[in-house]
Amino acid sequence: MSKKVLSFALLFALAPAEQAMASAERAASVTEVTPSAELGDVAPSAPTAESADCSRGFFSRLAAAYREDAEPADPNAPAPARRGMDAPFSSPPFPSSEWQLGGVDYPIGVPNGNAQYPLEKALACTKLGHWMQDNRIEVYGWINPSANLSTSDHTNYPLSYATRPNRVEFDQFLFRIERIPDTVQTDHVDWGFHFDDLYGYDYHYTTMKGVTSDQLLNNPRPNSALNGKIYGNDPMIAYVDFYIPWVAKGMVITAGRYLSLPDIEAQFSPNNYLLTHSILYTVDAYTNMGVITTTKLNDQWTLQLGLHGGDDSAIWDSTSRLTAQACVRWVSKSNDDMLYPCVESYNNKKQTYNNLQEFVLTWGHRFTPDVHMLTEVYYIYVKDQALATDPSQSHAPNGVPGYPVGEAPNFPLGRNPAFGIVNYFNVQVSPKAFVSIRNEFYNDEDGQRTGYATRYSSHTVGMTYWVSPDLEIRPEIRYEYAYDFPAYDGGIKNHQTTALLDAILHY
Structure with missing residues (x-):
C-alpha cells in the first residue's frame, strides 16, 4: 500500500519537471523548414508525436503521452458522427455529456466518447497495442486517493465512500478493458464487452454476495468503521453486449454483472458530480447480475426490460431471487428535460442479503448548456427483515428513538420502507471546472x-477541476443532520461536518 501511495506522490512531484523537459525538447527540435515550392511542391510530413515514436521505450512513450495531454486540445477537431440529438452538456468538465441512462456505456446512437488515455498511447507501438486498436479494444483506468477532516472520530457513516474519518484513504484503483459496440451505424450487428476490476477501500460498498465477498463478510472488524478487510478487490463489472440495429431504432442486449440502472450517481469516481455520495445512493442497489435489453424507440424514448438475480447477489448464491426490472427514458425535443422512471428491482420476496424492492424517478432539466439540475426520488423496502435467510444480516437496527444504542427491538415483520429525494444543481464555471450543490432528505x-x-438531511458543495485531461481534483464540504436519533459517529451525534479532497489520475 505504501509503495502505491509513494508512486502516486512521485508522479505528482515529477509532473512539473516532465513538462519543463517536454518544453525544452520541443524547443530543441525546432528546425528551419524549406517552403514546399522549393522542393518540387512535396508536402512536408507531419511531425510524429513523442508518444507515437516507436524508437522510444514504453515508459518514455507513457511519460510523453501525459505531457502531450497537458497541451491545449485542438478546438477545430471534427466531432464524431452521432445518430440522434446533440449532447446536452460538455464533458469535460461534467462527468458525462449525455442524459442519464443505465445499463449501457453510451445511449444508442451516441458514439464512443472515450479519450485515448496514456496507457493506450504507450501500448500502440507493441503487437498487443496494434491488435487491440484493430479490434477496437480499449484498456485504461484510474487511481483515486482522498483525504478528509471530520467532526466525527470513529466513523463518518452513512457518508460514503470516505467512511473512516480524519485520514488519507486509497479509494480506487480501477482497471478497465472493453469493446464498445458501434450503435451509430445501422447496417450490421455489432458486439462488445466490458470488464472492470476495482481495488481499494470502496470495495466495501460495491461487493456482490457470491463474488469475492468473503473478504468483506467473513472478516469482522469490531473496532473499525466498517467490517471486512481494509482494502479489497472486486471484479465488479463483467458483461457482454450485442447490438441489433433492426429492432426499432436499435437494441442492445446486455448479459452479465452490470451497474444498477437508475441512480444519478455511480460507483466509479470519474462518473460522479461530487466526491461523496448521497445517503440515498449509499443504501440502495449497487450491481445486478442478469440480462437487460435497451431499445431506442426514437430520439425521445428508450425502453429497458430485464431480469436479474436480486440486488447485489450473484445468480449462483443462495440469497439470489429472480427479479424483474423495467425502465423508460424520455427526453424532450428541446433536449432541455429528461424523465427516467424505473423499477430497479421487484420480486415481492422476503429479505435475503439485499433483496430490495426499489422504485425510482429521475428528472433532469437544462437551463443552459452550462447549467442543469438532476432530481431523484425513490421508494424502497425489504420484506420481513426479521426472517432474513442470510446469517450476515442483522435482525435489529442499531438505533431506534426511545431505546439506547444497540438495544432496539427486532425489525417489524412486513415492509421495512425508506424513501428519499436528492437534488443536484450543477454549474460549469470554465471549460475545466464546474461546481455542484447537492441537497437531500432521507427517511429510514x-x-x-x-x-x-x-x-x-445532507447538504454538500463541491468543485471538480481538470488540471489536465488525465487529472481531476475535487474539493468538497458537507454538513448532515439526523433528526430523530443520533445516527452519526456510531450513534452518539446528531450532526456531522466533513471537508474532503480527492484526486483522480487517469492512465
Whole structure:
C-alpha cells in the first residue's frame, strides 16, 4: 500500500519537471523548414508525436503521452458522427455529456466518447497495442486517493465512500478493458464487452454476495468503521453486449454483472458530480447480475426490460431471487428535460442479503448548456427483515428513538420502507471546472437501510477541476443532520461536518 501511495506522490512531484523537459525538447527540435515550392511542391510530413515514436521505450512513450495531454486540445477537431440529438452538456468538465441512462456505456446512437488515455498511447507501438486498436479494444483506468477532516472520530457513516474519518484513504484503483459496440451505424450487428476490476477501500460498498465477498463478510472488524478487510478487490463489472440495429431504432442486449440502472450517481469516481455520495445512493442497489435489453424507440424514448438475480447477489448464491426490472427514458425535443422512471428491482420476496424492492424517478432539466439540475426520488423496502435467510444480516437496527444504542427491538415483520429525494444543481464555471450543490432528505422509517430509524438531511458543495485531461481534483464540504436519533459517529451525534479532497489520475 505504501509503495502505491509513494508512486502516486512521485508522479505528482515529477509532473512539473516532465513538462519543463517536454518544453525544452520541443524547443530543441525546432528546425528551419524549406517552403514546399522549393522542393518540387512535396508536402512536408507531419511531425510524429513523442508518444507515437516507436524508437522510444514504453515508459518514455507513457511519460510523453501525459505531457502531450497537458497541451491545449485542438478546438477545430471534427466531432464524431452521432445518430440522434446533440449532447446536452460538455464533458469535460461534467462527468458525462449525455442524459442519464443505465445499463449501457453510451445511449444508442451516441458514439464512443472515450479519450485515448496514456496507457493506450504507450501500448500502440507493441503487437498487443496494434491488435487491440484493430479490434477496437480499449484498456485504461484510474487511481483515486482522498483525504478528509471530520467532526466525527470513529466513523463518518452513512457518508460514503470516505467512511473512516480524519485520514488519507486509497479509494480506487480501477482497471478497465472493453469493446464498445458501434450503435451509430445501422447496417450490421455489432458486439462488445466490458470488464472492470476495482481495488481499494470502496470495495466495501460495491461487493456482490457470491463474488469475492468473503473478504468483506467473513472478516469482522469490531473496532473499525466498517467490517471486512481494509482494502479489497472486486471484479465488479463483467458483461457482454450485442447490438441489433433492426429492432426499432436499435437494441442492445446486455448479459452479465452490470451497474444498477437508475441512480444519478455511480460507483466509479470519474462518473460522479461530487466526491461523496448521497445517503440515498449509499443504501440502495449497487450491481445486478442478469440480462437487460435497451431499445431506442426514437430520439425521445428508450425502453429497458430485464431480469436479474436480486440486488447485489450473484445468480449462483443462495440469497439470489429472480427479479424483474423495467425502465423508460424520455427526453424532450428541446433536449432541455429528461424523465427516467424505473423499477430497479421487484420480486415481492422476503429479505435475503439485499433483496430490495426499489422504485425510482429521475428528472433532469437544462437551463443552459452550462447549467442543469438532476432530481431523484425513490421508494424502497425489504420484506420481513426479521426472517432474513442470510446469517450476515442483522435482525435489529442499531438505533431506534426511545431505546439506547444497540438495544432496539427486532425489525417489524412486513415492509421495512425508506424513501428519499436528492437534488443536484450543477454549474460549469470554465471549460475545466464546474461546481455542484447537492441537497437531500432521507427517511429510514425502521432503520433497515442505515441502521438508524431516523430522518436525515445532507447538504454538500463541491468543485471538480481538470488540471489536465488525465487529472481531476475535487474539493468538497458537507454538513448532515439526523433528526430523530443520533445516527452519526456510531450513534452518539446528531450532526456531522466533513471537508474532503480527492484526486483522480487517469492512465
